[in-house]
Amino acid sequence: MKILVIHGPNLNLLGQREINVYGDQSLKEINNTLKELAKELGIELSIKQSNHEGEIVDFIQDAKDCHGILINPAAYTHTSVAIRDSIAAVDLPTVEVHLSNIYKREEFRKQSLIAPAALGQISGFGLQSYVLGLRALHTMLNAKK
Ligand code: DQA
Numbered sequence: 001m002k003i004l005v006i007h008g009p010n011l012n013l014l015g016q017r018e019i020n021v022y023g024d025q026s027l028k029e030i031n032n033t034l035k036e037l038a039k040e041l042g043i044e045l046s047i048k049q050s051n052h053e054g055e056i057v058d059f060i061q062d063a064k065d066c067h068g069i070l071i072n073p074a075a076y077t078h079t080s081v082a083i084r085d086s087i088a089a090v091d092l093p094t095v096e097v098h099l100s101n102i103y104k105r106e107e108f109r110k111q112s113l114i115a116p117a118a119l120g121q122i123s124g125f126g127l128q129s130y131v132l133g134l135r136a137l138h139t140m141l142n143a144k145k
Helices: 027-041 053-065 074-078 081-090 127-144
Strands: 002-007 044-049 068-072 094-098 120-123
Touching (some): 002 053, 002 127, 068 127, 094 127, 120 127
Parallel strands (some): 002 044, 002 068
């Protein structure tokens, strides 16, 4: 099973950025945790990060050889019709994750344009959002077999 993990804009700054909101773990630490879990579950991971909307669309379009996508679209969650459309276009099971609880924050963060194209969303559990998201995707993909 192959899964593409996409981290959106500013997530490269995790560990330095708004630690009170996003925690003190770096993106590298999050990725290492995901890699360990993937090994345990027998998943092949491809991990990408971009600060650019079009590049994220390209990652999704190029994911044809993957079975599913785990994505934290970051700020593009709330603005990007292009990322939502690319998820709908490739039609791969996609789990949306957020470190913070986007429903507990500013009004503009309460809408996700991505969620209607996703299998589900996990929000508010910090690093565990990614762990739960990967486990959920793995379980759902196995159930489909
Ligand atoms: C985020 C939430 C977004 O609103 C924000 O723009 C981010 C990170 C999260 O993981 O909590 O950059 O996706």
